[in-house]
Amino acid sequence: xxxxxxxxxxxxxxxxxxxxxxxxxxxxxxxxxxxxxxxxxxxxxxxxxxxxxxxxxxxxxxxxxxxxxxxxxxxxxxxxxxxxxxxxxxxxxxxxxxxxxxxxxxxxxxxxxxxxxxxxx
Amino acid sequence: xxxxxxxxxxxxxxxxxxxxxxxxxxxxxxxxxxxxxxxxxxxxxxxxxxxxxxxxxxxxxxxxxxxxxxxxxxxxxxxxxxxxxxxxxxxxxxxxxxxxxxxxxxxxxxxx
Numbered sequence: 372x373x374x375x376x377x378x379x380x381x382x383x384x385x386x387x388x389x390x391x392x393x394x395x396x397x398x399x400x401x402x403x404x405x406x407x408x409x410x411x412x413x414x415x416x417x418x419x420x421x422x423x424x425x426x427x428x429x430x431x432x433x434x435x436x437x438x439x440x441x442x443x444x445x446x447x448x449x450x451x452x453x454x455x456x457x458x459x460x461x462x463x464x465x466x467x468x469x470x471x472x473x474x475x476x477x478x479x480x481x482x483x484x485x486x487x488x489x490x491x492x
Numbered sequence: 493x494x495x496x497x498x499x500x501x502x503x504x505x506x507x508x509x510x511x512x513x514x515x516x517x518x519x520x521x522x523x524x525x526x527x528x529x530x531x532x533x534x535x536x537x538x539x540x541x542x543x544x545x546x547x548x549x550x551x552x553x554x555x556x557x558x559x560x561x562x563x564x565x566x567x568x569x570x571x572x573x574x575x576x577x578x579x580x581x582x583x584x585x586x587x588x589x590x591x592x593x594x595x596x597x598x599x600x601x602x603x604x
Contacts, residue, residue: 406593415584415595415596415597415598416533416535416541416584416586416595417595418586418591418592418593418594418595430591432591432592433592434592466540466541468540468541475523475525475527475547476523476527476529476531476546476547476588477529477531477588477593478531478543478546478547478552478588479531479533479541479543480543480546480552480553482540482541482542483540484540485540
């Protein structure tokens with residue numbers, strides 16, 4: 372069955388970086404796009420960016436400027452999201468989700484379980 | 493950016509009764525391929541979101557047929573024909589026409 376399994380919770384100090392992983396199984400990794408979203412406590416979901424698993428092409432929200440790096444390792448069927456210069460406002464649960472490259476539209480049919488990142492001094 | 497706005501934000505419903513959530517977009521979500529780029533998700537407490545409806549009116553795999561989506565252009569609706577206890581959670585619409593993909597504020601459905 373399709374699974375996206377994310378790395379565990381992290382506690383970081385302000386100014387540090389965090390790297391969250393998302394390991395896929397049960398499908399052909401390179402046939403999909405991996406998106407990253409986050410959700411601050413009690414807030415709506417926020418789209419952060421994506422990576423085409425085949426080509427490695429990425430795009431991200433301008434809200435993150437140059438703080439975000441999305442990458443993938445096709446040999447491990449794993450995508451990564453690194454966020455730098457963390458502040459307390461980055462405290463959130465971070466999700467990965469997949470989206471078909473070939474199907475029309477962009478919709479997320481499978482999600483990771485989420486990774487809580489807490490930024491605190 | 494294309495913004496989507498949901499209403500109501502809170503929706504108390506008696507089991508067995510219908511429910512409806514509205515989602516309005518700041519721009520048309522119609523694409524030249526004929527599809528409306530609007531999707532619906534349900535986030536149950538303590539869980540990641542799950543896809544309910546994609547491209548405005550297509551039920552995702554495994555979603556009960558009491559859920560239906562409709563609408564076009566800038567106005568969309570999610571309907572639940574008969575609410576069940578397992579339907580509690582926060583419902584989000586999102587536009588997928590262009591980045592950044594923006595989610596609505598969420599509609600919290602609770603059982604009366």
